[in-house]
Amino acid sequence: MSEKKQIQVPVMADLASRGETPEVLFWVGCAGAFDDRYKNVTRAFVRILEHVGTKYAVLGMEETCTGDPAKRAGNEFLFQMQAMTNIATLDGYGIKTIVTACPHCFNTIKNEYPALGGNYEVIHHSTFLQNLINEGKVKIAGGGEFKGKRITFHDSCYLGRANNIYEAPREVLAALDADLVEMKRSRANGLCCGAGGAQMWKEPEPGNKDINVERAEEAIGTGATIIASACPFCMTMMADGVKSQNKEDSVQVFDIAELIAQAEGINA
Amino acid sequence: MISNIAFLIVAVLGIGLFVWQIRKIVRNINMGRDKEISGNVSERIKLLLLVAFGQQKMFKRPLPAVLHLFVYVGFIVINVEVIEILIDGIFGTHRVLGVLGPVYSVLMAINEVLALLVIIACVIFLARRTLTKVPRLTRGSEMRAWPKLDANVILITEIVLMFALFAFNIADQKLAQLSGHDLPGVFPVSGPLMNVFGSDVNTLQVIAGVGWWAHILGILAFMNYLPSSKHFHIITSFPNVYYTKLEPKGQFSNVESITHEIKAMLDPAYVVPPAPEGADPQKFGAKDVEDLTWKQLLDSYTCTECGRCTSVCPANITGKLLSPRKIVMDTRDRMEEKGESPLIFNPAHYNEESERVKVTEERTLLRGYVTPEELWACTTCNACVESCPVNINQLSTIIDLRRYLVLEESAAPTSLNTMFNNIENNGAPWAFSPSDRFNWADDLFVVSKN
Numbered sequence: 123m124s125e126k127k128q129i130q131v132p133v134m135a136d137l138a139s140r141g142e143t144p145e146v147l148f149w150v151g152c153a154g155a156f157d158d159r160y161k162n163v164t165r166a167f168v169r170i171l172e173h174v175g176t177k178y179a180v181l182g183m184e185e186t187c188t189g190d191p192a193k194r195a196g197n198e199f200l201f202q203m204q205a206m207t208n209i210a211t212l213d214g215y216g217i218k219t220i221v222t223a224c225p226h227c228f229n230t231i232k233n234e235y236p237a238l239g240g241n242y243e244v245i246h247h248s249t250f251l252q253n254l255i256n257e258g259k260v261k262i263a264g265g266g267e268f269k270g271k272r273i274t275f276h277d278s279c280y281l282g283r284a285n286n287i288y289e290a291p292r293e294v295l296a297a298l299d300a301d302l303v304e305m306k307r308s309r310a311n312g313l314c315c316g317a318g319g320a321q322m323w324k325e326p327e328p329g330n331k332d333i334n335v336e337r338a339e340e341a342i343g344t345g346a347t348i349i350a351s352a353c354p355f356c357m358t359m360m361a362d363g364v365k366s367q368n369k370e371d372s373v374q375v376f377d378i379a380e381l382i383a384q385a386e387g388i389n390a
Numbered sequence: 391m392i393s394n395i396a397f398l399i400v401a402v403l404g405i406g407l408f409v410w411q412i413r414k415i416v417r418n419i420n421m422g423r424d425k426e427i428s429g430n431v432s433e434r435i436k437l438l439l440l441v442a443f444g445q446q447k448m449f450k451r452p453l454p455a456v457l458h459l460f461v462y463v464g465f466i467v468i469n470v471e472v473i474e475i476l477i478d479g480i481f482g483t484h485r486v487l488g489v490l491g492p493v494y495s496v497l498m499a500i501n502e503v504l505a506l507l508v509i510i511a512c513v514i515f516l517a518r519r520t521l522t523k524v525p526r527l528t529r530g531s532e533m534r535a536w537p538k539l540d541a542n543v544i545l546i547t548e549i550v551l552m553f554a555l556f557a558f559n560i561a562d563q564k565l566a567q568l569s570g571h572d573l574p575g576v577f578p579v580s581g582p583l584m585n586v587f588g589s590d591v592n593t594l595q596v597i598a599g600v601g602w603w604a605h606i607l608g609i610l611a612f613m614n615y616l617p618s619s620k621h622f623h624i625i626t627s628f629p630n631v632y633y634t635k636l637e638p639k640g641q642f643s644n645v646e647s648i649t650h651e652i653k654a655m656l657d658p659a660y661v662v663p664p665a666p667e668g669a670d671p672q673k674f675g676a677k678d679v680e681d682l683t684w685k686q687l688l689d690s691y692t693c694t695e696c697g698r699c700t701s702v703c704p705a706n707i708t709g710k711l712l713s714p715r716k717i718v719m720d721t722r723d724r725m726e727e728k729g730e731s732p733l734i735f736n737p738a739h740y741n742e743e744s745e746r747v748k749v750t751e752e753r754t755l756l757r758g759y760v761t762p763e764e765l766w767a768c769t770t771c772n773a774c775v776e777s778c779p780v781n782i783n784q785l786s787t788i789i790d791l792r793r794y795l796v797l798e799e800s801a802a803p804t805s806l807n808t809m810f811n812n813i814e815n816n817g818a819p820w821a822f823s824p825s826d827r828f829n830w831a832d833d834l835f836v837v838s839k840n
């Protein structure tokens with residue numbers, strides 16, 4: 123029997139006051155918390171966590187920006203202020219393991235916080251989902267509704283080249299039993315969506331074309347009807363790129379967590 | 391013997407001049423900041439074997455990789471013959487390594503085959519540059535007269551050197567045949583051509599002499615040309631690859647002086663460790679070459695100007711001013727302007743200003759060579775770093791220059807300043823209220839199965 127169940131997302135402060143500790147802290151990230159489109163990804167991931175019964179918590183209003191855009195833009199001072207604040211919060215709760223859907227948060231906490239005293243095991247949600255699938259906790263019997271659909275995966279620079287995670291998101295997609303196609307520029311040779319390095323917050327410099335348009339053209343060129351992403355910035359940029367080509371009716375952009383939640387039939 | 395003495399003088403002068411140039415380059419690199427890069431010896435050696443000796447990253451593009459491999463292996467193997475030439479030249483011996491017998495025969499045979507392959511490869515390379523004009527090798531504001539000329543000079547020199555080698559081998563064999571003695575070695579390429587110069591002993595002796603001298607003089611000249619050329623990478627790529635950044639590419643360097651400052655702000659009891667004696671107060675980020683680390687400077691002496699980085703750069707692909715190769719080449723140009731020029735061939739074209747990149751009068755790396763517009767176009771995607779066959783880290787220089795713009799000059803684009811303010815005030819790069827941060831969790835349902 124399946125029924126709708128309301129989720130009360132566990133907040134770290136409450137858990138701590140009850141003396142409980144979660145298995146993992148879900149780091150939502152600013153895009154995950156504020157971007158209207160990307161909030162769906164956050165919710166999809168929480169549904170998966172609930173579905174498989176992982177003991178998790180979020181920081182809720184105590185979370186703040188990791189400082190990634192400040193650091194990439196050269197504002198090391200602001201970055202370190204953010205980092206130290208976050209490290210104080212995380213250490214205050216004795217957090218050991220963090221999962222996040224944002225490659226930028228992932229990269230920053232995993233690679234750049236240790237120099238400032240923050241040491242955690244940090245997992246990107248693609249790896250986390252891959253593990254759930256490998257352990258049989260997420261089954262997607264018969265491949266679900268994406269079976270046979272043509273899907274192309276757009277590598278996020280901060281997941282791929284920056285941290286060598288190329289296969290996890292692809293293995294997650296493989297569970298959908300879809301028709302996966304690769305763009306010519308993929309994996310280590312993938313083309314940036316154009317938003318990294320704080321580009322998300324500024325107009326591009328003058329040129330012939332916007333980077334996301336170039337990339338969206340390439341993705342559309344594969345004949346895929348779904349562009350799968352694993353990064354909030356990539357999602358925005360690819361969706362905008364698709365729109366610029368007037369293809370938003372035939373090509374959709376989804377995060378891998380959304381695809382899994384949808385295929386598993388747990389979206390309410 | 392006069393010729394032995396002449397040879398010795400030429401060789402000593404050539405090598406001495408080379409050492410003198412190298413010392414200048416070492417001094418230039420030492421202008422950079424100190425940075426300890428150590429540990430992980432086995433990992434570094436593995437990289438050295440794969441990337442530098444094994445040319446691993448070249449094979450992302452198979453055709454140039456194979457051609458480059460010919461030239462590279464040819465270069466190494468032909469050095470065996472250079473050793474022989476040196477010994478023969480100094481002691482007046484003739485094909486001294488001939489005592490190796492069958493080993494020598496195999497060596498000479500391989501040598502000749504490789505020499506032929508080198509000629510073929512260089513001719514194709516020349517054609518690619520001058521006839522088909524491969525965009526990454528010819529286009530871009532940094533590809534001015536000198537870098538283009540430089541590449542062609544080297545290719546033509548190599549072809550000439552190989553021809554000199556063949557001429558020497560042909561004449562030497564014919565002379566041996568005419569005098570009726572045995573020449574050690576097997577010569578698959580020049581053997582069949584033994585008769586092309588006729589059988590006049592005097593002519594043959596002149597050709598053998600000229601071929602031999604041309605080869606050794608050519609090599610000495612080539613060696614002394616290297617420091618002025620992108621071909622210096624045949625030396626620097628080895629240390630450069632050895633000192634590759636081993637941390638994940640997404641991990642940007644930590645500015646420790648800022649860490650101390652912030653810790654002192656947060657905790658008044660925190661004691662900032664004293665700066666080392668006599669150290670200059672450090673600026674944040676990099677404005678000029680001395681603010682970069684020695685590794686970043688070594689990077690720029692290693693650049694082969696191959697343009698692989700620029701050809702995969704998303705900003706460059708979409709027509710923005712940014713070219714990671716230009717940043718690396720600018721660093722080298724500025725370093726030699728500020729430090730010492732090792733150049734014997736000091737090409738005036740080097741400082742020619744390019745069309746689109748408008749620099750200021752201020753002669754520093756930042757603004758004098760690299761404009762903020764270039765820097766702000768970078769998405770920090772690491773495609774350049776990934777693509778570079780000699781493991782140059784273009785991005786680290788870009789970030790250090792950005793840091794200077796932001797931390798010392800507060801010269802970020804307005805929209806980025808807005809983003810900074812948002813992070814400071816709202817804890818998010820967008821102007822949202824922190825109290826709304828958890829709204830996504832309102833009325834959230836899941837379909838619970840069984």
Ligand code: SF4
Nearest residue numbers: 703768769771772774
């Ligand atoms: S990191 Fe910057 S310079 Fe390098 S390829 Fe990406 S956008 Fe271009």
Ligand code: SF4
Nearest residue numbers: 693694696697699778
């Ligand atoms: S930095 Fe590397 S990839 Fe770029 S031109 Fe130089 S050698 Fe080639």
